[in-house]
Amino acid sequence: MKFYGLFGKTLGHSISQQIHKKIYEVAGIDAAYKNFEITENQLPVALESLQILGITGANITIPYKQDFIPLINKLSPLAERLHSVNTIKNVNGAFEGYNTDYAGIALTFELKN
Template identity: 50%
Template sequence: MNFYGLLGESLVHSHSPSLHKLIYQKVGLDAAYKLFAFPPAQLKQAMDGIRTLSINGVNVTIPYKEAVIPYLDEVGPLAKKMGAVNTIENANGKLIGHNTDYAGFGLILSRRQWEVNGKIAVILGSGGASKTVEAYLMDYGIKMIYIVSRRPERFKNTENKRYTNYEEAQSLMGDFLINTSPVGMYPNINQSPLSEKTIQQFDYLIDLVYNPSETTFLRLGRENNKQTANGLDMLVGQAVRAIEIWEKCSIGEQVTEELISEWKTKNGENL
């Protein structure tokens, strides 16, 4: 049996063990998946533990997607491009970093046939998930990206990318409004990163949070007749791609569609 897990600081919100169990059952894999929550000061010990305990691979979530990189032996080209790792492969003690969030985010858009080419997007948050979303949008022809950060002065603006703070973001307008921050995640379900007035200035709302299935952010969007999507497709898509890397296998699109459908049925998803 192969053994996998999830690294993060606070994992009370995570559905990953249940999701991975469902995938393993569906594709006939003999594997187990556990949660590994720990404070930032213990990151090095956690990374050493992957080798010591012969854990076959792990996913990585907030706040370690960037912080794990110095502890890796190798970083794949996609993860290197984005500066963010969400999947680590243990190849006989050699830790290799990958990014499967890219494919997962793309699944949100492709399943709904939402076109980003020539559009304007605002990304809330400037961490590892934000970098992944930014890279995908750039690759698929986004016209302009505004990235909202608590400390925008840390970053450099470019011709089609601007950094701003949350106060100034209230006046932004565009096509896509994408929350990559943990604001609104369980248990703080009554929070929204931006006001309803700002939400009204966009056509599509995406929240990478998947627990709850409809955040306050998305509820405000729905009530204002916006197109909305939560992070479930990304969760499933990145998990499937991670398993393909770990198990050296291929999981078809139809299986992914079935997984999303079964997960919604099982958990009462409404998005």
């Protein structure tokens, strides 16, 4: 089983766990997803926990989309250009940062009724 999560400051309103659970179920993926409320001073420890616990990746939400950047080993060109990360992938203990918000917004404008 793979494990994923969401890092943010206030996540009581988030339905990310329910959404990911359904996605994993429909796609037949053996995975679990958990919300992790953290404070700004816990960002380095949050990343370390991904390594220690073998968590495959995490989503990042406001207010930390820029704050994680100095802690990430490798940024995608888009994340670097936008100076915003919303997805972190744990690759053998090194962290890769991506921005998938941009692609989601771009797809919205491409939809046809």
